[in-house]
Amino acid sequence: MRLVQTLVVRDEADIVGAQIDYHLNAGVDFVIATDHESRDGTTEILESYARAGHLRRIPVSGEMRDGPWRTHMARLAATEHCADWVINTDADEFWMPRRGTLKEVFAAVPEPFGIVFALSRHFAPRPDDGAFFAKRMTVRVSPPVAINDPSSPYRPHLKAAHRADPEISISFGSHTVHSHRWAALHHWHPADVLHFPFRSLKQWENKGVRRARGDKPLGQYVTALLASEGGRGADRFRALTVDDATFERGQSGGSLVVDVRVRDALSERGGERGAEMTPEVVTDVISDSAAVRDADLVRLNRFLDQLGSRVADLEERGPHAR
């Protein structure tokens, strides 16, 4: 099996090298990366992997076009890089199989199924003492139910992997994909996507301001933009950061757990195989899987509300409207 990873990245020099190293070590054979106007050294990091034959860098500029870029890369994986399976990633995401290796879990999927969804597991920022993010950020958010706050970075969601398909379409963020060739296997999550969205004040502020003004004015980014514009960035990021007191409170209540899988994988202890599933982790996975389904129900309800509003507009126009 040949496993290809796609990656959309902009200014993530603090993490992108570790992310690529991790996935190459976890069984990814080749990386296709769309580099969107990076200026912080990300481009040079990507080029070093390209020189070593592990990566194809696609430079892009202008307006963010996440879905089309991901679609283009996923199709290239099928047509030019002989992929059997494709995982669609961001620079702050680490795909970790529930058991065995990534290739083993994908090989276990029977045809005609060819689209599976990994469960995102979010890590909280910890006080920044200058240490590498993976060493500091070992606290994972594990709320008992879904947090449906549109401005929260911790809303449950899924990330799609799929068999190669030259006509596949990938959505914004690669939460869903559309294929005429392969069926989607829902509600079975063969991997975790360990997600480190905010790692330092500078990175949080840069990312939030850029995205709130640009392609994706999500509440979490607008929060960063407003705080930055109001000179309150440091205070706001401190509230997002899990300090020791908050961690103790969260751990005793069960909403925060210690998870060292990425830290260990990036150390010499890491290998191609995923971390061992302890009973606690299994319970945790069941709970997070239920949360993502609840969150999907809420998203569906919100979407239906919008559809209802559009239907109401049509109704108001009356039978003689043109």
Add this chain to the structure above:
Amino acid sequence: MTIARSEPSETLDAHLDFHMNAGVDLVLAADPGSQQTSETVDRHERAGSLRRIPTSEASSHTDLARLAVSEHAADWVIPSVANEFWWPRGESLADVLAVIPQRYAVVQGLVRSFAGRREGSFFAEEMTARTSLLVSGRPAGDPPQRLLRPVYRAAPELVIDDDDWTLDGRRVPLRAWYPIEVLTFPEQTFVDLDRLDDLLAEGVLAVDTRLRDVLRELRMGGRSTFAVPTIVDDASYAVECAAVGEVDLVRLDAQIRELELRIGTLEARFWPRVRRALRRLARRRS
């Protein structure tokens, strides 16, 4: 913020002080003319943070909300009564509302009803136990809306209907997450006060001194800041939001069936029009 009926001055004073500190820019209050004013009301009026509108000009929340939009460029309108205190789960009311995606026209606040006596001393000092959904969940038989209060995004012809916040689906509400808590201090107690300690021990009520503490600070002449909830706070609050039970499969099923019927009605009036138009086109061509 709009207040459409006369209120006892004790709560109105606290209400004005609290909300000005919480990020409300202006309170529009319907004034029947006979209402006695207080020093606090006068102070806010002089400061320009309160405008009294004679009831002959505007008496309902809809009238006041439209004034707020047309004359005061409001972005959001909170229809309130004086014994409600709208507590932002963020740095201010303006801040939590600023990040709401444009598609939502209604944001809902989660009601926290405070129990206790309102005789004698200041209500916020006496009433520091409030409802919690962590243990007991939504009372059986109560619709979710009983636990929620709406805030409206400004619109030119804003209508505020206490029984229909979404205007029959035309306004899209943000469901299942409530970025504001509405601390409510009813005139009449809703629990057996002799059982207050038991209810606290059972988790039906929770001790909550937030309003008391803020009002103390404000009465000392200072300002009070609102703590941004941590992820641990949000995780716990999410349990209560889920307990409101606004989203479930049964409701979704009903909503889909209702939409299907409405689309069927639209189709019934759409296709005859298309057929007529095609016939006209065919006649013209022939």
